[in-house]
Amino acid sequence: MDNAIEIRTLSVVFSSNGRPITALDSLNLCVPSGQVFGFIGPNGAGKTTTMHVLLGFIAATAGEARIFNTDVNKSIARQRIGYLPEHPDTYKFLTGRELLVMAGRLFLIRGKQLSDRIDEVLSLVNMQNVSNRKIATYSRGMMQRICLAQALINDPDLVILDEPTGGLDPIGRMEVRRIITDLRARGKTVFFSSHELSEVELVCDHLAILSKGRLIVQGPTSKVVPQGESLEKYFMKAVSNQ
Amino acid sequence: MTRILTIAHTVWLGTIRKKDIYVLLILLGALLLAMVSLDVFGLGGAVRYVKDLGLLTAWFFSWILAVNISARELPTEETNGTVFPLLAKPITRAELIAGKWLGTWSVAVISTMFFYLLIIAVVKYKGGSFEFIPLAQAIILHSSALSVICAIALAFSTRMNHDAATSITYILTGAAFFIVPRVPEFMARETGFAANMLMLIYNLLPHFEVFDMRKRLVHDFGPATWKIFFIVLCYGALISFTFILISWLAYRNKRFSRGNLI
Numbered sequence: 001m002d003n004a005i006e007i008r009t010l011s012v013v014f015s016s017n018g019r020p021i022t023a024l025d026s027l028n029l030c031v032p033s034g035q036v037f038g039f040i041g042p043n044g045a046g047k048t049t050t051m052h053v054l055l056g057f058i059a060a061t062a063g064e065a066r067i068f069n070t071d072v073n074k075s076i077a078r079q080r081i082g083y084l085p086e087h088p089d090t091y092k093f094l095t096g097r098e099l100l101v102m103a104g105r106l107f108l109i110r111g112k113q114l115s116d117r118i119d120e121v122l123s124l125v126n127m128q129n130v131s132n133r134k135i136a137t138y139s140r141g142m143m144q145r146i147c148l149a150q151a152l153i154n155d156p157d158l159v160i161l162d163e164p165t166g167g168l169d170p171i172g173r174m175e176v177r178r179i180i181t182d183l184r185a186r187g188k189t190v191f192f193s194s195h196e197l198s199e200v201e202l203v204c205d206h207l208a209i210l211s212k213g214r215l216i217v218q219g220p221t222s223k224v225v226p227q228g229e230s231l232e233k234y235f236m237k238a239v240s241n242q
Numbered sequence: 243m244t245r246i247l248t249i250a251h252t253v254w255l256g257t258i259r260k261k262d263i264y265v266l267l268i269l270l271g272a273l274l275l276a277m278v279s280l281d282v283f284g285l286g287g288a289v290r291y292v293k294d295l296g297l298l299t300a301w302f303f304s305w306i307l308a309v310n311i312s313a314r315e316l317p318t319e320e321t322n323g324t325v326f327p328l329l330a331k332p333i334t335r336a337e338l339i340a341g342k343w344l345g346t347w348s349v350a351v352i353s354t355m356f357f358y359l360l361i362i363a364v365v366k367y368k369g370g371s372f373e374f375i376p377l378a379q380a381i382i383l384h385s386s387a388l389s390v391i392c393a394i395a396l397a398f399s400t401r402m403n404h405d406a407a408t409s410i411t412y413i414l415t416g417a418a419f420f421i422v423p424r425v426p427e428f429m430a431r432e433t434g435f436a437a438n439m440l441m442l443i444y445n446l447l448p449h450f451e452v453f454d455m456r457k458r459l460v461h462d463f464g465p466a467t468w469k470i471f472f473i474v475l476c477y478g479a480l481i482s483f484t485f486i487l488i489s490w491l492a493y494r495n496k497r498f499s500r501g502n503l504i
Contacts, residue, residue, distance in 0.1 A: 055330045057498040075334045083330035089323045091252060093259040105248040106331040150327060160330075 002068075004158045004189040005031035005054065010063035012049050012213075023049040025213040026063065031191050031206070033157070036184050038200035038221070039193040041210035042239055047193040048086060050210070051162055055083055067158060079107070082156035086163045088147035092136035096127060096146045099135060103150040121149040124179060141172040148179065159183055161192035165199060177203055201231040211239050245333050249341025250348065257311055257349045263356075266303045270357055273299055274364050289370030290460055296361035297456040301384070303357060308350040308388045309415065312395035313407040315342045316493070321403075325498060335496075339396065339489045343482075347392040351385045375465040380455035383471070386478030387453035391415050393485035394448075400492040415450070423451040448481050 007029040014021045024046045031037045041047050052058045053065055054072050070077040090099055097118060104114040122128045125145040130138070135146060144164070151159060161180075165173040173196070180190050180203050194200050200207060201221065208218040216238050217224055225234050257263060274296055319325040328338070358381055362372060394415060399407035425444040429437055452474050455466065465471075 052498065055326075057326065057329060059495065059497065075332045077332075078330055079332045081330060083327060085323060085326040085330075087323055088327070090327065091256065091324060093256050094252070098255070102248055102252055103327075103331065106245055106328075106333055108244055110244075147327065151330075 002033045003030045004033045004035075004068060005029065005191060006066045006069075007050070007054075008064050010050070010053065010065055011061045012046070012053060012058065013061045022213050024053075024060075027210075027213070027215055029208055029215060029218060031189060033189050034184070034187050035205040036180055036190045036203050037192070038204035038207035039191060039210065040195075040197065040200055040207060040235065041193075044212075045210040046213040047210055048162055049213075051083075051160055051191075051193070054160065055081070079154070080157040082151035082154065082159040084144075084148050084151045084159075084161045084164055086166065088144055090135055090143070090147055090150070092134065095134055096122070096131040096138070096149070099146060099150055100131075100153055103153045107154040109154065117153060117155065121152045124152065124182070125149045126175065141168055144168060144172065145175070148176070152183075156188065158189045158191065161190065163194055164192055165194060165196055173199065197230075197232045197235055201225070207231075209235060209238055245337045246341040246344060249333075249338060250345035253311075253315060253342060253345025254349060257345075262307060262311065263349070263353045266307055266353065267356055267360070270299050270303050271360055274360065289365060289368050292365055292368050293361070293370065293372075294456070294460045296364060297380075297459060300354060300357040300361060301454070301456070304350055304354040304384065304388055305391060305415065305419075307353055308346065308391040309395050309408055309411045311349055312343075312346040312392040313399045313411055314404045315346060316396065316399045317402070317404040317407065320498065329498070335494045336490050339400075339486060339493055343392055343396050343486055343489070346396070347385075347389050350388045350392060354384060354388065355381065372459060373462065373464065376455065376458050376463075379465055379471055380459055383453040383455055383474055383478070386475055386482075387450050389482040390448050390450070390478055390485070393482040393489070397485045397489040397492065400489050400496065414447070418447040419450045422447050422449055449477075453478065 007027055010024055010027040010029075011022070012024040014023055027046070027050065029050075039047050039050070049058070053060050054067060055078065056072055056075070059073070065072045067077045068080055091102075094102070100118045100121065101114065104110075104117060109117060118131075119128070122131050125148055127142065127145055127149065130142065135143065138146065144167075148161075148164070151161075164176050164180075168176065177199065180192070183190050184203075184205075204221050206219065207221050207224055209216040209224075221231075225231050274292070316325075319328065329335075358377075362377075365371065391411070395407060395411040398410050402410065422444060425440050429440045429444070432440060457463065458466065466474075
């Protein structure tokens with residue numbers, strides 16, 4: 001099986017008031033293609049930093065990261081990626097449809113192909129009826145869904161979701177779970193972080209637990225979590241042992 | 243190029259929908275009409291006075307618009323977090339900078355065209371007119387000056403927040419507008435270190451006075467020679483390119499993190 005993401009001895013050290021802060025410490029991680037991969041850890045574990053390195057927002061201090069075998073520092077590495085940030089926000093002066101047109105054009109999708117794709121993603125996130133409304137008028141859940149739609153505009157092979165259900169009501173969460181499982185059914189790789197451990201347990205094939213910038217465990221969910229134990233219980237034990 | 247145009251188009255939509263241009267256009271119109279109808283110093287009827295005042299306000303308002311919209315684009319992307327989904331697309335930071343510059347510059351130029359149309363209408367109403375070639379040259383050189391201003395504001399905004407980038411661009415471009423043309427006078431009075439410093443300032447700051455054809459238009463001096471006109475255009479392009487390059491150099495390795503470091 002090919003790997004969608006390969007991270008080798010990745011370290012990120014920030015400087016804060018002259019003091020070095022290690023955000024990631026020699027992280028090694030492989031995300032197999034076609035899987036839903038849960039990336040979990042307590043606050044400040046380095047999950048978002050890992051995602052930011054993968055997306056080229058920050059440069060690694062040491063080590064390397066590759067997406068579909070392409071160095072993440074090359075802009076072409078992002079051609080097959082869709083990304084939903086932790087606190088999604090977007091151009092509120094645009095309508096939902098205009099946002100998707102903009103996102104599609106950045107992937108060089110045009111004409112009928114673009115309009116068909118827009119209709120497809122709008123229906124996937126169930127926002128066909130409000131797509132011509134200004135984003136400024138959207139609720140939090142609608143904002144999350146339109147941002148998810150723009151992340152899927154290029155029909156990405158790898159979708160990176162940073163806390164995709166954060167702040168959503170139960171119906172919103174269920175919608176996101178449905179989209180994730182739908183993506184898996186279509187052979188896509190989903191790499192997502194979440195604090196909702198029950199959710200991770202429900203949808204993930206693989207998971208990795210990160211704490212203080214270090215990888216604690218990684219593998220298929222069924223093998224990582226001992227039988228008869230919940231992920232939450234296992235997670236608490238694993239993290240408190242660190 | 244598609245990506246640069248897409249970014250520029252989004253800047254356009256943002257500026258048009260945030261209504262900055264309309265406010266300035268209405269202000270310019272109101273100011274012109276008030277000054278003309280109030281007949282300050284008994285000059286309200288003089289076409290030259292209307293031209294002079296109109297062109298001065300067009301320069302002033304286009305300067306405000308160019309600085310404000312250019313200095314806010316990148317910092318706002320960061321504060322709102324919209325830079326994250328944007329940079330997660332296969333767009334290079336050079337394309338982002340180029341798109342932002344193109345968007346802000348074209349907005350400033352089109353708004354300036356509207357300012358000129360308003361002035362032409364008022365001048366015509368007062369029974370005057372502009373010669374076509376000097377007017378076209380003036381608008382093109384004015385646009386070239388706006389290109390430099392947008393590039394300077396963008397360069398500062400790569401590493402500063404909106405307020406800081408706006409303030410420093412106003413100071414720098416204001417000094418270039420008002421002080422640089424007078425530096426040779428000061429230099430004549432100084433010697434040694436002070437003279438050298440003045441020479442340095444004179445050479446480092448952009449010379450906006452070369453783009454300004456207001457006097458030619460007000461006093462009907464006719465068009466500038468084409469040779470000088472093209473030299474000034476090339477100068478504008480060179481300075482703009484330099485500041486866009488500085489913007490890219492400052493932005494290409496910029497780290498983005500929101501909230502806590504990890």
